[in-house]
Structure formats: structure tokens, C-alpha cells
Amino acid sequence: MKSLLETGSNTFFVLNSQLQKIALKTTAIDENKVSINRTNKLFGSFGETLVIFHEAGSALGQFIINFQNELLNHFPKAIQNLEAQQFISENNERIGPTSFAPITNLHTTIAALRVIDSYDENSWNNCLMQSYLYAKLTQYQPEMEEIEIIELSKIMLLDNMDLDKVLNTLAPTLSRKILGIEDEATDILHFVKIQCHTSLLSDTVEQSLVAQIQKKPIVELELESISLNTNGSLGIRWKLNEQIMDLRGALSQIGGIAKHGAQVLTTTIGYFPYCSEHCRDEIKQVLQEIISKVESAENCPPKFLLNLTDLQLVQFSRNDLHQNFIKKTLFLDQQHISNMIQQQEFPGKRLSH
Known part of the structure; x- marks a missing residue:
């Protein structure tokens, strides 16, 4: 009552x-x-x-x-x-x-x-890309030899590190594996820019x-x-x-x-x-x-x-x-x-x- x-x-x-x-x-x-x-x-x-x-x-x-x-x-x-x-x-x-x-x-x-708290278009888009990549890194099941670099990349993202630097830290082969990119001709950064607008669910x-x-x-x-x-x-x-x-x-x-x-x-x-x-x-x-x-x-x-x-x-x-x-x-x-x-x-x- x-x-x-x-x-x-x-x-x-x-x-x-x-x-x-x-x-x-x-x-x-x-x-x-x-x-x-x-x-x-x-x-x-x-x-x-x-x-x-x-x-x-x-x-x-x-x-x-x-x-x-x-x-x-x-x-x-x-x-x-x-x-x-x-x-x-x-x-x-x-x-x-x-x-x-x-x-x-x-x-x-x-x-x-x-x-995402951001007050200009550039930082808004960067935040979307950072959060998308962070989610993909978290969802990825790494091999033993990949764990250290995956954790480092997540820390870099949380520190608002530039996305290019994070992707350069990861080997292109590993980045494609994490993101599920099968076509080697696909540009990784462009792929992230497009996919960051999809649901994480x-x-x-x-x-x-x-x-x-x-x-x-x-x-x-x-x-x-x-x-x-x-x-x-x-x-x-x-x-x-x-x-x-x-x-x-x-x-x-x-x-x-x-x-x-x-x-x-x-x-x-x-x-x-x-x-x-x-x-x-x-x-x-x-x-x-x-x-x-x-x-x-x-x-x-x-x-x-x-x-x-x-x-x-x-x-x-x-x-x-x-x-x-x-x-x-x-x-x-x-x-x-x-x-x-x-x-x-x-x-x-x-x-x-």
C-alpha cells in the first residue's frame, strides 16, 4: 500500500x-x-x-x-x-x-x-570509434602470446590515446582478426569508422x-x-x-x-x-x-x-x-x-x- x-x-x-x-x-x-x-x-x-x-x-x-x-x-x-x-x-x-x-x-x-561526453564533431566521432574498438578488444578471446598487447591497447584507449597509435600497436593481422575483417584490401581505420555506429548488443x-x-x-x-x-x-x-x-x-x-x-x-x-x-x-x-x-x-x-x-x-x-x-x-x-x-x-x- x-x-x-x-x-x-x-x-x-x-x-x-x-x-x-x-x-x-x-x-x-x-x-x-x-x-x-x-x-x-x-x-x-x-x-x-x-x-x-x-x-x-x-x-x-x-x-x-x-x-x-x-x-x-x-x-x-x-x-x-x-x-x-x-x-x-x-x-x-x-x-x-x-x-x-x-x-x-x-x-x-x-x-x-x-x-560519450564530447562537444565537437571530431571528438564525438573519435569517442565512438574508441568505444567500439574497446568493446571488440574486450570480446576477443586472445591467445596466450596476444594477452599483453591486447591489455596494453585497452589501456591506451582508456587514456584517450589516438586511434591510429592504438591500431599501429596492434599488428594488422591481429587487428583484422579482432575486428572480423576477412578482406585484406579493407582499410582497418575506415572499417572502424563505419562499424562504430552499429550496436554493441x-x-x-x-x-x-x-x-x-x-x-x-x-x-x-x-x-x-x-x-x-x-x-x-x-x-x-x-x-x-x-x-x-x-x-x-x-x-x-x-x-x-x-x-x-x-x-x-x-x-x-x-x-x-x-x-x-x-x-x-x-x-x-x-x-x-x-x-x-x-x-x-x-x-x-x-x-x-x-x-x-x-x-x-x-x-x-x-x-x-x-x-x-x-x-x-x-x-x-x-x-x-x-x-x-x-x-x-x-x-x-x-x-x-
Whole structure:
């Protein structure tokens, strides 16, 4: 049964559980990381992720919106101005470090296959190629004498080494074997440029994921903490869930580069796009007040049920705040998602003049 917690004009939706405290975690704010995160929200974060979107009327969707509204009772609202390529106030004025930008596209990332933060067309394409080659290196079963060079190549990719240097480290014969290139006339770099736009999901991985979802589609998430991160983002951190870990285990054989921690499951509430360390205590105090309201409910911490049949594959144009850049596919639609991903124009072009 759902119980209701009245918080002024807002209502928190909470599922029955044992009375317990919710942790508040904050880390020192790094203004360089805040700046990168702000740019990311203006220009786009691209990737291939498995996501559940939360409708405003769902229990979790309502909880997030209520939390956002509580924050906006204390802090000014930050709004994107794509033309000016910055965040501004609702009155088109400059904003301060405590201004809050709520997520409007509510979602939880169940697994990230590839997540790419890049703000020009060249680096975007390079990131795609790097992640594709990294996946192929991870999937490859090396001979004993090949292990060292394979591991070195993966390290070079993780260090953002130039793709040409990585391919030059690998013998052409080995590169062709890893990539499945049979025709010796095929240019390896050109092959990677074309193939990096294909899905990392193989039929085998797909079938494994579909079977797991159909076996047990309902997942219960229990709120562990509210976290203000070093880059100014604010999110819900969930307790580790065996079903989610099993799904990620199946995905581990893909081997794609992804920034989401393997042992962490979070849902973003919003961002403080100009956050600074000197205002962290002020934000922390407000967050603690909101958490206290949640904790005063009859049952705490909140639990929410997710249906994995609502899982969607979001390809290459995911952006937390840009609805126009989102390309979604229902994961279980026709039981098959390993189709060629259409190469899309780099969205940053649309924002530059």
C-alpha cells in the first residue's frame, strides 16, 4: 500500500518498509567538473544505454517531481538558453551557484553500454570509434602470446590515446582478426569508422537479457541516499539490487566503455549548473530538511517498483535535458534490437553559429 506524506503543497509517495534513516552524501564541489557537466547538459551526452523512463504520474516520477519542487521552494530555477549556450533564470537573468535545474526527462539508467561526453564533431566521432574498438578488444578471446598487447591497447584507449597509435600497436593481422575483417584490401581505420555506429548488443547478449527480464520483470528499488556530487549533479542512489546486477553481468560481455559505475545505480533529480564549494553547506542544509520530511513518513526509506518490460534502448543521442536528441526503442519490442544504428548529424552543429 502507498502511504502519503504531506509536505506543504507537495505529496511524497512512499511504499511500506521498515523505519530507517536516509543518508545524505555530499562531496567537495570541483568547479572544473561543474563546468564540464554544465557544458554536457547544453551540448549533449551521447551513448547507448538501457533506461527506464518515469512518467510524472508514477510513484517514482511523482517522488522526483516533489523533491524538485521542494528544492525550488528554496532556490531559484535554472533554465537552459540554447541560443546563448548557458543557463539563465526564468526572468532571462544571470543565475547564481544555488540555482537549480530540475530534470524534466525523468529516467533511471539501468545499464550504460557507451556514454560519450564530447562537444565537437571530431571528438564525438573519435569517442565512438574508441568505444567500439574497446568493446571488440574486450570480446576477443586472445591467445596466450596476444594477452599483453591486447591489455596494453585497452589501456591506451582508456587514456584517450589516438586511434591510429592504438591500431599501429596492434599488428594488422591481429587487428583484422579482432575486428572480423576477412578482406585484406579493407582499410582497418575506415572499417572502424563505419562499424562504430552499429550496436554493441549481439544476438546472444540480447537473448540472455530478454530471458532474464521475462523471468522476473519487476524490480524493487530501495532508496539508500541522496547525493550531491562533485560536479553539481543531484541524484538518488539506490541500494544494490540483485536483479540489476544480474542484468549488468549479462552486459559485461559487451565490454563497452561506460562511465556509470558498475556497482552504483542512481536516478538524477537535477543539477546546480554553477555550483561552487562555498555554497555546498547551504544546499546541504536544505537537502537535509527535505530528507527529514521524507523520513517523517510512517514508512521509510521509500521503495519503488519498476517494470523491466518498460526498459528502453536509448541510442547515441541521449541527453538528460534535450528531448529532441533522444532516440528510443522499446527493449522488448519484437525481441530484437541489434539493428544498425543510423548515423546521425552531430547535434552540436545545431547549437553553433
